[in-house]
Amino acid sequence: MRVALVIERFEDAAGGGEQVAWNVARELARAGDEVHVYCREGAEAEGVRVHRLATPKFWQPLRVLSFARRVGRALAEEDFDVVHAFSKAHGSDVLHVGGGSHADYMEQTYGDRGARWRKFSPRHRTLLSLERKMFETPRLIGQCVSHRVKREIAARYEIEDARLPVIPCGVDIARFAPENQGDAREAVRRELAAGDTMVWLFAGSGWRRKGLDIALEALSLCRDSNSRLWVAGKDDPAAWRAKAEALGVAPRVQFLGERGDLERVYAACDGFLFPTRYDAFGLVCLEAAAAQCPVVVSARAGASELFEDCGRVIDRADDPAAYAEAMDELADAHAREALALRAHAMAKEHDWPMHVDRLRNLYAEVAA
DSSP: OEEEEEOSEEOTTSOHHHHHHHHHHHHHHHTTOEEEEEESEEOOOTTEEEEEOOOOOSSHHHHHHHHHHHHHHHHHTSOOSEEEESSOOTTOSEEEEOSOOHHHHHHHHHTHHHHHHHHHOHHHHHHHHHHHHHHTSTTOEEEESSHHHHHHHHHHHTOOGGGOOBOOOOBOHHHHOGGGSTTHHHHHHHHTTOTTSOEEEEEOSSHHHHTHHHHHHHHHHOSOTTOEEEEESSSOOHHHHHHHHHHTOGGGEEEEESOSOHHHHHHHOSEEEEOOSOBSOOHHHHHHHHTTOOEEEETTBGGGGGOTTTSEEESOTTOHHHHHHHHHHTTSHHHHHHHHHHHHHHHGGGBHHHHHHHHHHHHHHHHO
8 A cells, every 4th residue: 555654753762652653654664565754854764755844843833733734735746545644634534543632631631720721822722723623524534542532532523433443552562572671670770779679660751641649649658668669751850859758758769761771671670650640542551561561550541441451450540549559469479470471461462563454454444
């Protein structure tokens, strides 16, 4: 097939949506498809033709609208079997709904404050308007990363089931598999002076939405007063250090910053904690599972749907006692191992080749 992918930034080391687009492009090329990527900035990838569109970089509303329009004009001059957008753009056949409904994201992340932001923020008004216009296009297919996202989009835009297929994100099994990490566990624990203590990992950027405050409170409630929390990702740690101090857990919390070797960090920790307030999916959960790491996750993460039988899913995102109870249970090595093995088996059913096989079936239906 001749496939166009649309993403503002096309590179491997960026956020979740960018990682998905990067891996989809490469797997489509390996499958023999002719793959074109339309972006405003991006890296070269083997077998992929990258088209960079000049777009203003200042003021996000202008940037987003300009990119959507320029992509639409570029696509109108070509003949593709399918156009799969990972950033909102005119002329798309399939939209990767990797962030969920933007309106639901605002409401569940910011509550009443979110309603005010939607009313007055040019950025959010622009994103909401683009989302609404795309879903008003009768032929658009919304590729949802979870059933949670499907329910949100269906309810908000009154779209029938057939236009909202659910295809969860994929994961690089080989990159995260523990047998491929060598001495990473010993080396990273030595680097971070962890010794033999129980270590939980919290990973992601935008720590308020991801629930770092809940993770810190849960750590303070654990029976094991020596257990530690590693915090990886991009955010300002100053306020969170103060929170840890107030809870009396500051000596047990380490801020790792952004790590380009998360596969080694997964190998070195004993469990993964993800008490997010809202995530359409939460790719880090699937990475942890691929790393054979037990996962405790909020039900507000779309990925939690994959962990009902191979993780601990906490119904209320803001219930630190429930997270602490799960952490206490998994302080037992046998319980951790049993859960981690089931999670790893689940992750192997969601590697990137399998993900792209599902996408190619969808593309064939769209092209027909």
